[in-house]
Amino acid sequence: MYTYVVRAVRADEWASVKALRLLALRDPVADLAFYETYDEAVARPDDFWLERAAGGDEGATGARQFVAETADGAWAGTVTVLVEAAGSVDWAGAAVERLQGGVVGVFVRAEHRGAGAIEALFDAALAWAWSWGAERVRLVVHQDNGRALACYRRLGFSPTGVAFEERREIEMAVERPGRALGEGGSSRAGDV
Template sequence: MVVVERVGPAHWARARAIRLRALRDAPDAFWSTIEQEAALDDAVWRQRLERREAVTLIGLVDDADVGMAVGAPHHAQPTDAGLYAMWVAPSARGRGVGEALISAVVDWACAAGHPRLRLDVADANPHAVGLYERMGFAPTGVTYRFPPPRDHIVEHERALDLRS
């Protein structure tokens, strides 16, 4: 069974551990690098989890942390919500963890009054693209290129209308 937990500052070590696992597993799926995130001190991790306008979620299977997602105001349009740091461990993929995390972020975004939920995904990640399509996210036509030296990676924005 999949369980999704909202974590706060007291759980900073769990959030840090799963974030670093995600960056090791899929370094080209995230703007941030493992070197950048590993260098952050404990206070920064706590501060991230103290943000009242955001939610950090960890997905569990058999009491093991196997996924994460963050919901926060969208970086370019703060009235919309953004889905960030989405990741599921390879051993847990296909078990409903991604769907459960996305559903929890959708619930948070609706409760916070956001009209849309946006995310960015690289076309080179067909499994994630498929998951987002199944969950109702549609392309917006907006693209982002990673900063050098990873500027060969292009992400495409997708959005889900929450008003219906």
């Protein structure tokens, strides 16, 4: 069993952010889990990756990208949480009805699955979302991505009843402790 340190990425770690994303896009279920392909991502310039890392680092507002590190500093996995403010429009153009977090970019290296990395990542991601007042945290997952569906259920996420038929995806959410699932609205989160 591994021990993980979970922390926000730093802008100067853009090359590691890129490498982990490219590895994620080679995963056997990447076509179900992500909205971009390996070929699209590998063609992006370094400035894109620098901006992406800076947008999720500890000093950024609006998003936080977490990584789980092993004792030797290797990145075992990642998750990003986007701030979705009530009254705003999310990245997909849907109205956001209440303050919430949107989880995107979830990936754990195969050799770290089942070893506690995903739990450590989601503990940090949810704590961060609750710390700025999110009423819930939601994500979108493909109906055929059984591994992800089972994982999110185990982490406390439940289907909300919102479905995105064009991509065969469903929304799942976990409510802030003390709230009942289904209070308030929903919006689309991103590539999970």
